[in-house]
Amino acid sequence: MGSISNYHLTLVALVVTLHLAISSHQNYPGTETRPILSDDEASKYQEENYFGDWEPEEIIIPDEPDYIVKAGESIQESVNAAIKAGNSSTRKYIKIEAGVYTETVYIAGDVPLTIYGGDSASDVHIIQNISANTHILDYMNLVNPEGARYQEGDPAWDIYRECGHKNGYIGTNCSAVFVVRSDQFQLMRITVENGATDAQAVAVKIDADKVHLMSSNFLGGQDTLFVGANNKTEERVHVHMCYIEGDTDFIFGAASAVFNMCTVKVVGKRGKNTAIIFAPSTPPDRSYGFLVIDSVITGDEVYLGSNKTSLARAWDAGVQTAEDYVAGSSPNGQLVIRDSQIDAIIDVDQPYTAAATSGRPFSTDIKTDRNLDDNVHNRLWEYNNYGDDA
Numbered sequence: 001m002g003s004i005s006n007y008h009l010t011l012v013a014l015v016v017t018l019h020l021a022i023s024s025h026q027n028y029p030g031t032e033t034r035p036i037l038s039d040d041e042a043s044k045y046q047e048e049n050y051f052g053d054w055e056p057e058e059i060i061i062p063d064e065p066d067y068i069v070k071a072g073e074s075i076q077e078s079v080n081a082a083i084k085a086g087n088s089s090t091r092k093y094i095k096i097e098a099g100v101y102t103e104t105v106y107i108a109g110d111v112p113l114t115i116y117g118g119d120s121a122s123d124v125h126i127i128q129n130i131s132a133n134t135h136i137l138d139y140m141n142l143v144n145p146e147g148a149r150y151q152e153g154d155p156a157w158d159i160y161r162e163c164g165h166k167n168g169y170i171g172t173n174c175s176a177v178f179v180v181r182s183d184q185f186q187l188m189r190i191t192v193e194n195g196a197t198d199a200q201a202v203a204v205k206i207d208a209d210k211v212h213l214m215s216s217n218f219l220g221g222q223d224t225l226f227v228g229a230n231n232k233t234e235e236r237v238h239v240h241m242c243y244i245e246g247d248t249d250f251i252f253g254a255a256s257a258v259f260n261m262c263t264v265k266v267v268g269k270r271g272k273n274t275a276i277i278f279a280p281s282t283p284p285d286r287s288y289g290f291l292v293i294d295s296v297i298t299g300d301e302v303y304l305g306s307n308k309t310s311l312a313r314a315w316d317a318g319v320q321t322a323e324d325y326v327a328g329s330s331p332n333g334q335l336v337i338r339d340s341q342i343d344a345i346i347d348v349d350q351p352y353t354a355a356a357t358s359g360r361p362f363s364t365d366i367k368t369d370r371n372l373d374d375n376v377h378n379r380l381w382e383y384n385n386y387g388d389d390a
């Protein structure tokens, strides 16, 4: 395995180490606007409960990758080749050499794939600018010029076609630069950016199970990282030592996802000065949505000291109004942020806001015999966080 010289990794490790000496001031059961778990309640929010029978395997970097992509070449081409040549029992490795890759990457098929970069995540920069408001014709010209990049019969064809055949504007779901619909996918030391600033613009969309993202950067504004695009099947995602930035709902979806030793940063590059970080839309019968642990939640100079960031809101995907929300059948985002550093960016009086799609007001239960799976209330919790706004 290659050595990890990721700057964020070192930074987070340092912060987490220092934290051992700092105690949290977060007290159970918290308030009507900011509920806090007890030691006993928090004890079940551990990585293994989010992953069940899956134990994320270490990402091994082979001496000889199956494919090497050089600057100027197409990543999609190697992905297609690997999936066509492979089978479900043998992992294929694709190494990307340093460079900027202006393209979408769609990964579908039952071949376990590992895509990795160089010594630092920033060496390999995959970027495309597509938003929910991109017109279908512009989308087709941009991602599939002359119909050459995505062709019928390619493993990636379905993902392209689902978007390529819509009318009008493509919508959030099709704005993703990097789409994973392949179980057991691994990503290591890669930067993916959606540079569009006018609307929702997904950098990475995960629509698969047992996905491991490590030491990578995900850059965007609204809706940067979409984990769990399909809530009918279980989609487990391990996000490890990553850096994720944006301003609005920039970590969202239905997955059971663990963010371990990550840096999550609100940035003002789109000219906004209010922000919402997490927007989970967990199925109501699933107890484990997002777990943020041993991580750092911070902001740039636009946000530090401004008190204008919300930690989270429920997405309530598909629920049109607060009256349409049905406890137990509508999605009800589940999130625990624990053992993490929270910098001076949060609106501490109101760290959670009304649900994104339905407008359902935030509500919680601070009774000591509360049921943490009760879908009448939100399922957004904290435990043992520290830092200025914990």
Ligand SMILES: *[C@@H]1O[C@H](CO)[C@@H](O)[C@H](O)[C@H]1NC(C)=O
Binding pocket: 086, 087, 088, 089, 090
């Ligand atoms: C899968 O691929 C590997 C190597 O590419 C090969 O050795 C193996 O026989 C293949 N298995 C099947 C079931 O085709």
Ligand SMILES: *[C@@H]1O[C@H](CO)[C@@H](O)[C@H](O)[C@H]1NC(C)=O
Binding pocket: 128, 129, 194, 195, 196, 197
């Ligand atoms: C894509 O977005 C980035 C970041 O917003 C920007 O710097 C770049 O100029 C954009 N590229 C194009 C071709 O619009």
Ligand SMILES: *[C@@H]1O[C@H](CO)[C@@H](O)[C@H](O)[C@H]1NC(C)=O
Binding pocket: 173, 207, 229, 230, 231
């Ligand atoms: C978004 O795409 C996923 C598959 O990637 C699909 O399951 C889901 O229904 C789509 N959602 C919408 C609102 O189109």
Ligand SMILES: *[C@@H]1O[C@H](CO)[C@@H](O)[C@H](O)[C@H]1NC(C)=O
Binding pocket: 305, 306, 307, 348
């Ligand atoms: C942010 O909140 C803190 C603590 O409540 C307060 O002291 C500070 O003045 C606020 N800053 C702004 C810019 O409102």
Ligand SMILES: *[C@@H]1O[C@H](CO)[C@@H](O)[C@H](O)[C@H]1NC(C)=O
Binding pocket: 228, 229, 230, 231, 232, 253, 254, 281, 317, 318, 319, 329, 330, 331
């Ligand atoms: C999840 O499923 C529910 C119920 O079928 C649906 O209302 C909602 O839109 C789905 N969420 C996503 C993210 O597709």
